[in-house]
Amino acid sequence: MAEPSTLHAALAAAARRGPDTPVTFHTGRERLGLADLLDQSHAMAGALAAAGVRRGDRVGLLCQNEADFFRVLIGLGVLGACACPLPLPTMARDGYQVRVRGVIAAAQIETVVVSERLTRLRGVLGPALDGTTAVSTGDLRDHDAPPDSGVTGEDDLIVQFTSGSTAVPKGVRLSHANVLACLTAIRDGIELSGADRAGNWLPLFHDMGLFGSLTALYYPIPLTVWQPSVFVKDPAHWLRLMSEIGVTACPLPNFAYDAMARAVPADEVTDYDLSNWRVAFNGAEPIAxxxxxxxxxxxxxxxxxxxxxxxxxxxxxxxxxxxxxxxxxxxxxxxxxxxxxxxxxxxxxxxxxxxxxxxxxxxxxxxxxxxxxxxxxxxxxxxxxxxxxxxxxxxxxxxxxxxxxxxxxxxxxxxxxxxxxxxxxxxxxxxxxRKEMIIVRGDNYYPEDVEAAVRTDPGVHRRRCVAYLDEGAERMVLVVESTEEDSPALRERLRALVATATGLEDVRVVVAPPQAIPRTSSGKLQRLASRARFG
Amino acid sequence: MSEDVITVITTVTEIVAGEFGLPVAAVDADVDLSSLEGADSVKVLRAVAKIERTYDIELEDDQVFGLKTVRDAATLVVATLAEKEPSGGGR
Structure with a gap:
């Protein structure tokens, strides 16, 4: 038989090898077998088709770390439609709506599938989904599977929005063939075997969380998925959970390793058994x-x-x-x-x-x-x-x-x-x-977003400001031209505006007199020249 | 009821100030948490975890998404407690 060329075909082959492979979600305490998850995904494909989704459409996907995330993703793939995973906020923040709106506009999304568990998110979303049709996953169940739509490996499966600023997000197009190549590379790279068990708490809207988890389904090996908050609230508790169920492979960013070492006191380390942990991926952030x-x-x-x-x-x-x-x-x-x-x-x-x-x-x-x-x-x-x-x-x-x-x-x-x-x-x-972007605890921050947060503040003269990374590319610097005196109060106000809009806290604010920021001949404020002048 | 909220606001303010490493006076009940000095999502979630332990309650992520201020958090705590123990009985 030919190698599968689509995600759903590859997962169907995996489900024939291990139909009862357990997939467990901490949210809602869901536990199901891989074959059932696939059947439900095909049912969702049928319901999405009935809701008007067609091959080539780009559809927003707003789910937590839960089974519905996979059902919607796989279901869209079955139709030859393309999933655009939307981020979830950690807390109410003005910048969240802007980000979601930016993605919807950039991908020309007309339909957004929202988890039925996220009805309370509506208040935080505000008008961000206006102009789209929001469909609840609760209304997409128990439908007949759609007829084969002839999807190939070249069809786009996912558009990943982890690049680019909030204002101008860059959608990375990933085809079925790209995704299968990724899953194969991970599988072979860690010499995965049937004895392995995978665990993941990274958000599924993040590439490391999503493709790390999909690799487990693709093999298949048992997979346990937690909410990010389970780890962040209590890293020691999560470490105990993952070691008790015998997770052998798990992706984590640099900051998580720090968090675990701080959360478990030295005299309690021997209470943990981490000898089964075979592959501790360390990625997505600079490694210290x-x-x-x-x-x-x-x-x-x-x-x-x-x-x-x-x-x-x-x-x-x-x-x-x-x-x-x-x-x-x-x-x-x-x-x-x-x-x-x-x-x-x-x-x-x-x-x-x-x-x-x-x-x-x-x-x-x-x-x-x-x-x-x-x-x-x-x-x-x-x-x-x-x-x-x-x-x-x-x-x-x-x-x-x-x-x-x-x-x-x-x-x-x-x-x-x-x-x-x-x-x-x-x-x-x-x-x-080289990119003018910094990563803090897994989140990307762009100078354009920092500038946008303060540009219209009355303390900023004629919207003239520029943000850039310092020499070591470790910290964002914001320079504003102002007719006001430089004062701690002004700097603090601007810093708070940036924190509220973007979530980025550690910004060095420099207040300069009008005309201080160097420009190019086109009048565009120049980041590199500013770095040379202001450090 | 309103007294409850005020007591809870005091406790939640202390927890948030503690997790953010700020003096209690710097954390006003109505200030946007994300604008506080040193704010990030990890600190917010740690504060939520401490609130959960303090009141022996569990807050869902999608409830936490909606929190903007200490008063929001205190209101959620009071509502969750009321749901849990309608008659004020033991656990």
Whole structure:
């Protein structure tokens, strides 16, 4: 039989191998077998077709970490329609409605499928869904499955909105073929076997949460999904839950490893048994050496093995995985000279104890059907080992492009990731970002959104402001021109506006007199020149 | 009833101030939580967890989505307590 070319065909094959493979959701305490989940997804496809959804339509998907997320996603795939997962807020925040509206406009979404558990979200959404038809998952059950619509691997399955600012979100188009290539690469990259069990609390609207979970269904192995709040509220409790049910593979970002080490006191570590944990993905955020080593030291008495920690690199434009570090080896840290790295872009090895050393965690080698190269971001010239450049990728899981706007490809068809890094011993090391974006606790923040938050404040002279990343790409700086005196009160007010609109708290605010911000000839405020002037 | 809300506001204010590392005086009942110094979603959820433990209640995520201020949180706590123990009986 031919290899399945669509997600639903691949999952049907998985369900024939393991129809009763349990899929468990903490929300609503749902537990069902894979074959039942697929049947219900086909029923939902029939109901969505009856509701007017057609092949090629882009449909909003607003669900928590619950079975309905998969039913809607798979159901849309059956019809050849495309799911646009919408984010959920953590709390009421003005920026949330703007973000949802931005995605709906960018993807020209006419229908949004909303979980029946989220009726109370309406108050937070406000008018964000105006102009669309909102359908509750509660009204999409027990329908006959639709006839085969001839969907191919080339049909778009998902548009992932993790790139771009709130104001101009970039929708990453992912076909069935892209997604299957991603799932295969993860499966092979961690040598998944029938003895594994997967767990995930990352949001399913986030690529690492979604494709990590789908890999479990694709094999299939048992999967347990929690709400993000279960982890964030009490990381120690979650760690106990996941170890008790014997989870062997689980994706987490850097901050989560920090949170677990802080949540479990040293004298309680031996109460945990982490010896079954085989693959602890560490990705989606820059990986800090102290966090990594702190976790390994702290949880060694619980039986956590160093080689279980798996630093990885991925991005939405690659569906998810780009490189994985070596599966059976402890994480590797490359110690290089910090000033030379910053000034010359050369990764010169030094002793760890050297006063100028910087540790860069290796994220390993390309996954199956993925190629990586390092190029000079200005000239495109390929760089040799230990020379920093932009990471460029090409492979089966790489997107065909964004829905609209500037496309991220080089002339010879490689995708420019916007991340900076170098190779050493054939392994990729990420050193920073070329994109004007920072990641804090898994969320992306863009200068455009920071500027938009304050532009119309009366303290800002003629809407003149500019936001950019500081030299180390670790903190956002906001410079405003103002006719007011610089004062802590003014800076604090602007900072609070940014925090309310974007959720980004740690912003350095600089108040400058009118005409202080450098411009280009077109009058556009210039980020790089501002960084040179204001630091 | 309104006295209840005021007592709960005092407790919730202390919890939020504690989780955010701010003096209690800096946390007004009606200030937008996301504008507080040091605010992020992780701190908000930790404060929610502490509120849950303090009152022995469970708040659903989609209820927490709607919280903007300490007063919102206190109102939700009072409503959840009222649902749980309509006659004020034991547990």
């Amino acid at each position: 050496v102290d966090t990594l080593e702190g976790f390994l030291d702290h949880f060694a008495p619980a039986g956590f093995r160093q080689e279980a920690m798996l630093p990885v690199y991925g991005l939405a434009e690659a569906t998810l995985p780009v490189t994985f570090s070596e599966l059976t080896a402890p994480p590797r840290v490359d110690w290089v000279d910090r000033p030379q790295l910053a000034e010359t872009g050369k990764a010169v090895p030094v002793d760890r104890g050297s006063p100028n050393s910087r540790g860069v965690v290796s994220v390993g080698r390309p996954v199956t059907n993925m190629a990586v190269r390092i190029a000079d971001p200005e000239t495109g010239a390929l760089q040799g080992e230990r020379v920093v450049g932009e990471v460029e990728i090409r492979g089966a899981s790489v997107t065909a492009g964004y829905l609209r706007g500037e496309q991220p490809f080089t002339e010879d068809g490689w995708l420019r990731t916007g991340d900076l890094g170098y190779t050493a011993g054939g392994e990729l090391h990420i050193t920073g970002r």
